[in-house]
Structure formats: C-alpha cells, structure tokens
Amino acid sequence: MDSIDVKALAKINIGLDVTGIREDGYHEVRMIMQTVNLFDKLTVKKVKDGTVSMSTNLKFLPVDDDNLCIKAAKLLINEFGIKEGVEISLEKHIPVAAGMAGGSTDGAAILFAVNNLFNLGLSKKDLMDRGVKLGADVPYCIMRGTALAEGIGEILSPLPPMIKCPVLIAKPGISVSTKQVYQSLDARFDSVKHPDIDQLISDIKAQDLKALCSHMGNVLEEVTIPMHPIISDIKQNMMDHGAVGSMMSGSGPTVFGFFEDNKTAKAAKEALTESGMVKQLYLTTLFNNR
Ligand code: ATP
The missing domain is CATH 3.30.70.890 (GHMP kinase, C-terminal domain)
Structure with missing residues (x-):
C-alpha cells in the first residue's frame, strides 16, 4: 500500500464543565464529547525521499510544523526510524478555530493513517498514548463516539451511544x-x-x-x-x-x-x-x- 484515504471527524460537547485550574495553568474539565459525521478528508502518500509535507484547500492554514498533521506524521516517523516520508493532502470542511477539535482530529487521523501505511502494528490504545503528546483532545479523536473526558480532557471513559437524532x-x-x-x-x-x-x-x-x-x-x-x-x-x-x-x-x-x-x-x-x-x-x- 502506497497511499491511504482517511476521514477526520469533528466533535461537539454535549456538556462542558471546568472544575478547577491547575498550578501549571491547565484547566481541569469534565466534558461529554460526541463525534459527528462532519469530517475533513485526508490522503496520505508514501514518498521515497524522507520528507514530510502537506497541502490544503484552506490557504490560511499553516502547512509547516505548526500543523498538527505534520506534527503527527513526524511523531511516528521519528519514533520508528522510518526512512521514507509522507505527502499529506488535507481537504478541510470542519470549521477552523470553532470548538470542534478540527486540528486535533486531523492529527488523530494522521496517526491512524501512518500506522496503517507503514504497518507499525500499533493498537488504538498505543495511538491514544502517543496522541496526547500532540494535544489533550487527540486521544478522544482517536477513540470517537460518546465519552466522558476528564483531567485536561485526556482521561476518557466511553459512554453508551447517544440517542440518534x-x-x-x-x-x-x-x-x-x-x-x-x-x-x-x-x-x-x-x-x-x-x-x-x-x-x-x-x-x-x-x-x-x-x-x-x-x-x-x-x-x-x-x-x-x-x-x-x-x-x-x-x-x-x-x-x-x-x-x-x-x-x-x-x-x-x-x-x-x-x-x-x-x-x-x-x-x-x-x-x-x-x-x-x-x-x-x-x-x-x-x-x-x-
Ligand atoms: P478545539 O475544539 O480543540 O478548541 P478548535 O476547533 O478551536 O479546536 P482548530 O480548528 O483545531 O481549533 O484550530 C485552531 C488553530 O490550530 C488554527 O487557527 C490553526 O492555525 C491551527 N491548526 C493546526 N493544524 C490544524 C489543522 N490541521 N486544521 C485546522 N487548524 C489547525
């Protein structure tokens, strides 16, 4: 396999409480997260020369190390000493800077894609453990569905599926x-x-x-x-x-x-x-x- 297409799904919060402020400035939260069928489309292709690059339909988004797609790809490529690189194409539909975890879910989708593309054999739990290094919402974006998020958002407990509507x-x-x-x-x-x-x-x-x-x-x-x-x-x-x-x-x-x-x-x-x-x-x- 030289290329993989993945969907990065957005989330909404059905409940969001901030229960405290930690000494390091992070906020302790209790949130009910729900994935929705609104998604970005990503294509990840292997490239021989070892570079990690991306392009996107939204011209104002960063396409360098500030983009969570690049960060996510490099995280696995560096950890596993992979000699090849990837070229990522991101078709953005999720509203940006809008409270829908758009960047986090793209990062999560890239971890999933790179794991499959290079047969790294990482489980969902392994990907979630790495995802938290990219951002507090990334593990949830890997898990998906209905869940309670606590801590700074990274401690997850699955909940029964939401009422369909x-x-x-x-x-x-x-x-x-x-x-x-x-x-x-x-x-x-x-x-x-x-x-x-x-x-x-x-x-x-x-x-x-x-x-x-x-x-x-x-x-x-x-x-x-x-x-x-x-x-x-x-x-x-x-x-x-x-x-x-x-x-x-x-x-x-x-x-x-x-x-x-x-x-x-x-x-x-x-x-x-x-x-x-x-x-x-x-x-x-x-x-x-x-
Ligand atoms: P959250 O719900 O987690 O608070 P958000 O919806 O408020 O997230 P994002 O859409 O993730 O915010 O975007 C916040 C900023 O992150 C953007 O202004 C952008 O510069 C940067 N960013 C980095 N990577 C991405 C990406 N793949 N998609 C969108 N924004 C990204």
Whole structure:
C-alpha cells in the first residue's frame, strides 16, 4: 500500500464543565464529547525521499510544523526510524478555530493513517498514548463516539451511544480566541454556573433526548456569549425553528442544535440560511462507533 484515504471527524460537547485550574495553568474539565459525521478528508502518500509535507484547500492554514498533521506524521516517523516520508493532502470542511477539535482530529487521523501505511502494528490504545503528546483532545479523536473526558480532557471513559437524532451545526463568521475565553473564565471562576454532567450521563443512558436537552450546559457560554451575542441569537433561531435543544460547542463560536426529525431540521437549516447570521452550516448526524 502506497497511499491511504482517511476521514477526520469533528466533535461537539454535549456538556462542558471546568472544575478547577491547575498550578501549571491547565484547566481541569469534565466534558461529554460526541463525534459527528462532519469530517475533513485526508490522503496520505508514501514518498521515497524522507520528507514530510502537506497541502490544503484552506490557504490560511499553516502547512509547516505548526500543523498538527505534520506534527503527527513526524511523531511516528521519528519514533520508528522510518526512512521514507509522507505527502499529506488535507481537504478541510470542519470549521477552523470553532470548538470542534478540527486540528486535533486531523492529527488523530494522521496517526491512524501512518500506522496503517507503514504497518507499525500499533493498537488504538498505543495511538491514544502517543496522541496526547500532540494535544489533550487527540486521544478522544482517536477513540470517537460518546465519552466522558476528564483531567485536561485526556482521561476518557466511553459512554453508551447517544440517542440518534439530526444535528444542525452553525458557525458565524467570527473568530473566538480559546485562550481569551479561558482567561475571562478564570477572572470570574467563582461565580459561574456549572452544568450537571452526571445528570447528562443519566439522560444519555435513558436515551431521553428531551431531558438531555434540558440539562445541556457549557460553562464557557457564560464568557463567550457576552463577547459575541450572535451565538445566543443563533441558538434562539434554532429553538424558534423546532430544535429540542441548542448549545455552543467547546469555546465557540460554533452552535449546534438537536432535532427530533429530519423535516424540522431541514426547515431550521433554511431559516438559519435566510437569517444571514452564519457562515458555515451543516445538517448531519451523530457518529456511533458501537
Ligand atoms: P478545539 O475544539 O480543540 O478548541 P478548535 O476547533 O478551536 O479546536 P482548530 O480548528 O483545531 O481549533 O484550530 C485552531 C488553530 O490550530 C488554527 O487557527 C490553526 O492555525 C491551527 N491548526 C493546526 N493544524 C490544524 C489543522 N490541521 N486544521 C485546522 N487548524 C489547525
């Protein structure tokens, strides 16, 4: 095999709580992660000359060592002393800097691809152990599905699959700095309202979409929404058009909405398009690996 095609799937957070700040500045989190069927496409080809390079359809993305694709490929190539290199082509669809782990999932997909391309024989667990060196979300992107993430996001416990439902994903044309969001959170950490993550886990186990939606919460909304009220407007628009629940993912600004049926979700998608509030809009489904 000289070339492999892989999909890198995005995630949303059904619940996101920050439970503490460590001495090294990292945040302790409790998050419910869910993979969605919105993905980047990657092709990884072997090259004889030992170089690691990439190209992408998004011209503003780095294509050097700052890209997690390059970092991931080099991590395995160096560890295993592989003499050949790889040429990566990345077709980006996941909104960038949007709270959907776009970079992390590309890195995870490259670890998977390089492992297969060079027959390294690494298990999923082996890949996850290496993935954490690239970023806290990378192990989850390798694991996929519905999971509880704790620690700084790297301690994972699989959960039963989520209730199947259409999901609408909307990103406004604004950028959010994750660093700034966490700094603002730190400044008012004692006064924020924390979501009940254990209750959400019970709702997932009970397969109760309505209960789940009524308990969804993301502690970062409290700091991101005042900076970007459009996030709240998009949530409201989804709710006005039949969403059972709607929330911001990660540090934002992406908003997702859960719907009971496809017809309602499609109508909500049209309404959001007409509103002119969003730049990227996808109607998709939840990914379930079990
Ligand atoms: P998270 O949900 O983990 O906070 P995010 O969605 O906020 O992630 P990314 O889409 O991963 O953020 O992008 C954040 C930054 O990472 C980008 O501005 C970009 O410069 C850099 N980056 C490095 N590699 C990639 C990649 N493969 N795809 C997208 N961005 C990348």
